Amino acid sequence: xxxxxxxxxxxxxxxxxxxxxxxxxxxxxxxxxxxxxxxxxxxxxxxxxxxxxxxxxxxxxxxxxxxxxxxxxxxxxxxxxxxxxxxxxxxxxxxxxxxxxxxxxxxxxxxxxxxxxxxxxxxxxxxxxxxxxxxxxxxxxxxxxxxxxxxxxxxxxxxxxxxxxxxxxxxxxxxxxxxxxxxxxxxxxxxxxxxxxxxxxxxxxxxxxxxxxxxxxxxxxxxxxxxxxxxxxxxxxxxxxxxxxxxxxxxxxxxxxxxxxxxxxxxxxxxxxxxxxxxxxxxxxxxxxxxxxxxxxxxxxxxxxxxxxxxxxxxxxxxxxxxxxxxxxxxxx
Amino acid sequence: xxxxxxxxxxxxxxxxxxxxxxxxxxxxxxxxxxxxxxxxxxxxxxxxxxxxxxxxxxxxxxxxxxxxxxxxxxxxxxxxxxxxxxxxxxxxxxxxxxxxxxxxxxxxxxxxxxxxxxxxxxxxxxxxxxxxxxxxxxxxxxxxxxxxxxxxxxxxxxxxxxxxxxxxxxxxxxxxxxxxxxxxxxxxxxxxxxxxxxxxxxxxxxxxxxxxxxxxxxxxxxxxxxxxxxxxxxxxxxxxxxxxxxxxxxxxxxxxxxxxxxxxxxxxxxxxxxxxxxxxxxxxxxxxxxxxxxxxxxxxxxxxxxxxxxxxxxxxxxxxxxxxxxxxxxxxx
Numbered sequence: 001x002x003x004x005x006x007x008x009x010x011x012x013x014x015x016x017x018x019x020x021x022x023x024x025x026x027x028x029x030x031x032x033x034x035x036x037x038x039x040x041x042x043x044x045x046x047x048x049x050x051x052x053x054x055x056x057x058x059x060x061x062x063x064x065x066x067x068x069x070x071x072x073x074x075x076x077x078x079x080x081x082x083x084x085x086x087x088x089x090x091x092x093x094x095x096x097x098x099x100x101x102x103x104x105x106x107x108x109x110x111x112x113x114x115x116x117x118x119x120x121x122x123x124x125x126x127x128x129x130x131x132x133x134x135x136x137x138x139x140x141x142x143x144x145x146x147x148x149x150x151x152x153x154x155x156x157x158x159x160x161x162x163x164x165x166x167x168x169x170x171x172x173x174x175x176x177x178x179x180x181x182x183x184x185x186x187x188x189x190x191x192x193x194x195x196x197x198x199x200x201x202x203x204x205x206x207x208x209x210x211x212x213x214x215x216x217x218x219x220x221x222x223x224x225x226x227x228x229x230x231x232x233x234x235x236x237x238x239x240x241x242x243x244x245x246x247x248x249x250x251x252x253x254x255x256x257x258x259x260x261x262x263x264x265x266x267x268x269x270x271x272x273x274x275x276x277x278x279x280x281x282x283x284x285x286x287x288x289x290x291x292x293x294x295x296x297x298x299x300x301x302x303x304x305x306x307x308x309x310x311x312x313x314x315x316x317x318x319x320x321x322x323x324x325x326x327x328x329x330x331x332x333x
Numbered sequence: 334x335x336x337x338x339x340x341x342x343x344x345x346x347x348x349x350x351x352x353x354x355x356x357x358x359x360x361x362x363x364x365x366x367x368x369x370x371x372x373x374x375x376x377x378x379x380x381x382x383x384x385x386x387x388x389x390x391x392x393x394x395x396x397x398x399x400x401x402x403x404x405x406x407x408x409x410x411x412x413x414x415x416x417x418x419x420x421x422x423x424x425x426x427x428x429x430x431x432x433x434x435x436x437x438x439x440x441x442x443x444x445x446x447x448x449x450x451x452x453x454x455x456x457x458x459x460x461x462x463x464x465x466x467x468x469x470x471x472x473x474x475x476x477x478x479x480x481x482x483x484x485x486x487x488x489x490x491x492x493x494x495x496x497x498x499x500x501x502x503x504x505x506x507x508x509x510x511x512x513x514x515x516x517x518x519x520x521x522x523x524x525x526x527x528x529x530x531x532x533x534x535x536x537x538x539x540x541x542x543x544x545x546x547x548x549x550x551x552x553x554x555x556x557x558x559x560x561x562x563x564x565x566x567x568x569x570x571x572x573x574x575x576x577x578x579x580x581x582x583x584x585x586x587x588x589x590x591x592x593x594x595x596x597x598x599x600x601x602x603x604x605x606x607x608x609x610x611x612x613x614x615x616x617x618x619x620x621x622x623x624x625x626x627x628x629x630x631x632x633x634x635x636x637x638x639x640x641x642x643x644x645x646x647x648x649x650x651x652x653x654x655x656x657x658x659x660x661x662x663x664x665x666x
Contacts, residue, residue: 037507038490092455096448115429118451119488122425125455126481129462133474138466141474145462152456157371159448174370 010323021062028080032127044108044120057187058083064191064205067317074135074194082187084128091121140190147186154178162244165269181213207308215301216328221246222294237278243268251290302329343656354395361413365460377441377453390520391416397524397538400650407468407527415520417461424454473523480519487511495577498602514546537644544638549661551631554579570611576601584623628665635662
């Protein structure tokens with residue numbers, strides 16, 4: 001399994017290392033997104049799956065299982081499970097956010113309709129439960145059903161918290177754990193569980209996924225205010241225009257003067273935005289240094305992810321997972 | 334457990350007989366629809382659960398388990414699972430159908446928004462998987478995850494089949510199995526499985542639920558054309574106006590003249606409806622006797638449900654379940 005990854009990015013090196021496993025995952029996804037009776041299902045799913053994200057989540061499951069010496073067939077089922085849950089979530093998110101673009105392509109809700117996105121999401125969600133049931137591991141079922149509930153709870157919390165100026169860093173963290181970190185941590189945890197790893201190893205894998213997911217989401221939220229459109233596929237300030245409270249703004253609100261607070265009430269809580277508001281919001285974030293403070297937070301979570309990895313035995317995959325933790329915040333430079 | 338049910342309807346008599354179990358189910362539902370972080374979740378759920386349907390599906394699970402002599406605690410988890418899956422489906426259905434009323438009250442998507450309905454539905458769906466995982470029975474997990482996939486597949490199929498004049502009785506039956514019968518049959522089947530009943534008993538319970546669900550849906554579709562608004566909470570011809578092909582129309586299209594076919598193409602496929610179209614549609618159904626043919630089909634499925642029950646040993650609950658099969662078509666008289 002050894003290769004020279006010196007030149008490549010860590011997630012690409014991991015993808016190369018796990019190529020055979022990933023091919024098995026892709027075949028299983030292909031087989032299970034089929035539907036005998038409803039051709040709309042594979043059409044919608046293929047549009048999203050075919051757009052090809054990095055498949056980071058299923059790769060985390062495969063990596064965790066291999067790192068723990070797993071040699072059975074079920075890490076493939078679990079990786080496909082994780083990707084199906086992720087895809088179902090994306091389909092429903094795009095309906096909830098009324099999004100028109102995802103991964104640089106029109107969203108399924110735009111190409112077909114909201115109905116198809118809701119119901120095909122439900123189908124993939126059900127398929128994911130079938131796949132995890134096939135592993136025969138009740139521990140795995142417990143972890144993944146808990147993660148699903150945490151994801152949905154985080155999404156509902158975000159609905160009400162996003163435009164509520166009382167949303168503080170703790171509530172933000174709950175939302176982020178729900179919408180992003182819960183699936184990352186379940187993905188790594190079940191890899192250890194299916195390999196029957198020791199509890200402290202499983203705990204370290206969970207902690208790694210949790211911290212990685214949080215770092216990833218904080219970086220994403222930061223890039224919304226300072227990234228390039230080409231890098232993120234989004235425009236600068238989309239979250240501001242969509243009235244989504246994220247960490248850089250939450251930090252600015254916490255320090256706001258009376259007058260500044262009125263600005264945030266008008267633009268975020270009431271959504272009455274005017275020309276120049278985004279620029280003023282960026283000035284306020286600059287005044288309190290909240291973009292760099294947010295960057296520091298992302299780095300702190302990366303450090304936690306790496307500390308968790310350090311508890312695992314030496315392994316080529318361990319080093320690549322450590323590299324991935326660095327990589328998710330490297331985008332910020 | 335014995336009571337005099339002579340005077341009451343069979344589902345009411347069953348509810349009385351299973352009162353303690355149903356109270357345990359209601360408490361479990363109450364506890365599990367809570368959310369520590371997102372108060373929107375119990376608000377939306379309580380609106381729907383509090384509107385109080387007949388709770389027929391969870392009662393079927395309790396009845397099947399008791400009929401098979403089950404004495405453990407897990408039939409309560411399974412009944413709550415079934416009710417959560419049903420509630421999640423209703424929330425998503427109302428988004429898909431853009432419904433404004435359910436059980437005589439405004440729908441959640443109208444009172445809150447589509448976003449809340451989609452995400453709270455996802456939450457209840459996840460909760461249902463947590464509950465079934467707690468039973469520790471992989472057979473139960475297999476049956477219920479398969480049923481969930483069948484439900485979602487049936488709903489997607491309905492999206493494309495409902496306005497497609499090629500939809501024949503076979504496709505209609507697939508849709509009905511998905512949208513209604515799959516949860517009925519899973520509800521009765523898991524009751525037998527959790528009680529460790531013999532395979533032929535489990536099979537008979539499945540067959541009963543399947544036939545009962547189909548009879549129930551056919552009766553519903555028929556009532557849309559001949560019921561009273563007070564009985565169904567819907568207006569006569571809602572399915573026609575919403576361009577949903579159901580059995581009475583499918584049977585009329587199968588026998589249509591060239592000219593009649595053009596009428597169905599215009600009104601259902603193209604959705605260009607005018608004053609008097611519903612009346613003409615009813616005339617065509619009358620011409621070919623499709624309402625009474627549809628009623629005959631509902632009765633035939635009721636007979637199948639009763640034949641399945643006849644394979645079970647004598648039991649008070651068996652007789653009530655047989656009575657329920659009669660009751661779902663009694664509405665048609």
